[in-house]
Amino acid sequence: MNDIQSKIEKHPLQPFLPANARLLMLGSFPPPRARWSMEFYYPNLQNDMWRIYGLLFFGDKDYFLEKGKKAFSRERLVAFLEETGVALFDTAMEVIRQRGNASDQFLEIVTPVDLEAVLERIPECKAIVTTGQKATDTLLAMVRVKAPKVGGFSDFEYKGRALRLYRMPSSSRAYPKPLGEKAAEYRIMFHDLGML
Template sequence: MTYITNNNFEVETHPWQPFIPKKADKLLLGTFPTHPRNRKTYEFFYPNPNNDFWKIIFEIAGLNIENSQKKDPVRLRKKVLTQLGLGIADICHMIYRQKTSSNDNALFPIEFTDIFLLLENHPIITTIVVTSSSKNSSTLAWLHQYCSLNGNPFIIPTGKLPKTATLHFNNKIINIEIIPSTSRQSRIKGDERLEMYKNALLKSN
């Protein structure tokens, strides 16, 4: 019998730069974009219509998601993020992707986004909002790896979501708000998840 021994993977580099408005005081952090086959509508963060990210963001901003696919959807999304004072980025800049999967468990970080440099360049950011935290393949786990690589780890909290952690950087405290993924595979959905996003994104720094 012949067995499979080749672990097929692709190397991918993040297709977009982080978007951080001038007055953003929070940085919303994900893992890495979905596989290109799922980027069906626009070239910007969370382009998969089966992910609820923009539905949640638009609802928090008091806008109708149904209008978001019309003229210049990327510009509209940047406008909404600016209105909410939110920057957006992903923790991974370069990854291995196994078998074209968009599941975080099929991704392996090669190079992290330089989060500390983003914080240096945007000093009014005092909160990082982390959008997944399950197991070792998540925004939280990879953010912790990046911070540890730079000799500045933080304590990962235990317990149920939402959770908070504290990062000390450049003589100030960065709050880390940990909330569930907007993937439809997430265990936490609906109003419960929406309320967690509202609390994290609208909280005063």
């Protein structure tokens, strides 16, 4: 194995693709395992994705936190996402971390997601949302669509299928926007899709 191959990190999670999914959320790549609070997407307690969902759908930013633990509840999340029709995966299958952290800025994507294979498994999906700049740039390299502004969307066609691409603000706390403001942008998307 050469030096580059030894640095390649493979995606540690299977795609989460409920059969009824209407929305596919694509991040970039999970953080290093040392930052995980659970075996699922957006596992870092410093990431606000599940606080955004808790605030929007339950009026409680801590809804998906495990009581008395420093962890999100994978079981509660899976049940909610299956019922709501939200699929999760990332735009990268293999990466090299230029630094040993979770920052997209230092993430080199070696192998992007096989978008066609993922979408084939969720035939009811009508929209894709990217949750950061790296995820957006990676997806834009695969599909012909005008880049939406943060908080906006662009309609496009992919393999004969009409889809909408939403670009939401990053849920990372490194992205300098208060939780309530991020949630307000996600609220518009969920209303558009009839999910909220």
